[in-house]
Amino acid sequence: MSNFLDQFIEDIKTNVPGYVAVTVTEVSTGVCYVSHSESADFDPEIASAYNLEVVKAKQNAIKALGLTSNIQDILITLNNQIHIIDLSENGEYFIYLAVDSTKANLGMTRALLKKYKKDVVSQL
Template sequence: MAGMDVSLKEMMTIDGAVGAAVVDYGSGMALGTLGGSKDLDLQVAAAGNTEVVKAKLRTMDSLGLKDSIEDILITLGGQYHIIRPITGRGGKGLFLYLALDRARANLAMSRHQLRAIEEKLEV
């Protein structure tokens, strides 16, 4: 099992990573962040992506979908943003957020690595 600091460091080793966070989507607060830039404020991203997760969960509920979210991908012109709800013990209500430079990232590998990090994370 890995702690939050170790998991954030592992997320930042993914090719193309520019910012990583562990976010509580109940409050919209980032519990931990690493990376970011003047153009990527991870606290603002955490709060904004909380609304994305909540909206998707409401929509799934309205549709009667009895499934779980594996990840949510937002594709921008120059970046990928991956939101991965934590399903392990103690992770209820949390998600991993990873922003990637699209020119340097391999999306399939990034998703695979993020899943492995999520499986090891102990909050």
């Protein structure tokens, strides 16, 4: 794993309240460059593979509707978790982040993810 990806994972683990899991995945190939989970029962690479299908479906819907906008992020709210799929500006990569909704603040989580995403996207 590259140093900047190691640092990204460490920053997320240390600074995002309620952190559960994170991945960085390439959209075109589905290659997961890095993943980490706080729980052995939560496989972030499997979650990332399914979330790739969500991203592709939404991209197809945007195209079918003739929209010129790009996806910034996709938010999935579960009973006890929040899942964020945050795409790079060029749409080539996404960061998947899961947090415990009882410990996380959505605004703070999104702000921290945006902060740490800049370093990852600039290196990939």
